[in-house]
Amino acid sequence: MTANPPKTDDLGAWTERVLPTSLTEIRGTERDVLMRLRELAYDDDHLFAVRLALEEALVNAMKHGNHSDPTRSVRVSYRISPDRVEIRVVDEGPGFDPSQVPDPTADENLDKPCGRGIMLMRCYMDKVEFSPRGNEVFMVKCR
């Protein structure tokens, strides 16, 4: 079940990439997304936000979703129009419940090394939705 099934509309076709579980594989996708954003003259704040959220989603999928298992893959899909960016990341892990992730800003968690990725995604993107299973995230950034 998907968090938000892709539809055909004026946003155009989805670009889909299947990445092996390796953080070095993130750069190619990141480069392509940033190139398209620049072609459409998105400003630096949008570039920073989308890049950060994309990277956090892919890192989460590889490290926490696929548990860094190199035999598993991550599927990333994106489509970019002049006024909207949509990104979908799916891992092959068992999923998780985002509501159970501790608040990283709570005093007792402030000095913990993990747990900030989802918060950053939610703050920098306009919409962040997880599938019921939790192994898929759908994000939107509007211009």
Add this chain to the structure above:
Amino acid sequence: MTEAGDILHISQRDGVTLVRLRAGAVRTEAEVEALGRGLLSVAEVPGQRVVLSFLGVKHLTSLVLGQLVQVQKHLAESGGEIRLADIAPQIHEAFTITHLDRLFKIYEREDEALAAFAEDAEA
């Protein structure tokens, strides 16, 4: 293997360790690990006072924030501290969002951070 020296430039200024990031972004797992190794090696000296300059850094992720938190925790155990400087506004916002601006003292420029350590030592 990415070495800490590929990521960090480390020098001494009046008893404070000044660390500058060489790269405009620390992204790959190897780079993040090298950053962590380099900073933790600096933090091995008990009571070490460290200024980390982000001059030229345009992007980071929560992995880097996590490494900084670990280093701060390690330093605090021996009475040391890491202070941050030269952080671009967009990156500063990430520290604010995550409330890490409560964990770290953040200065506009590295010389201000160095001066603040000197003032604290005199007080």
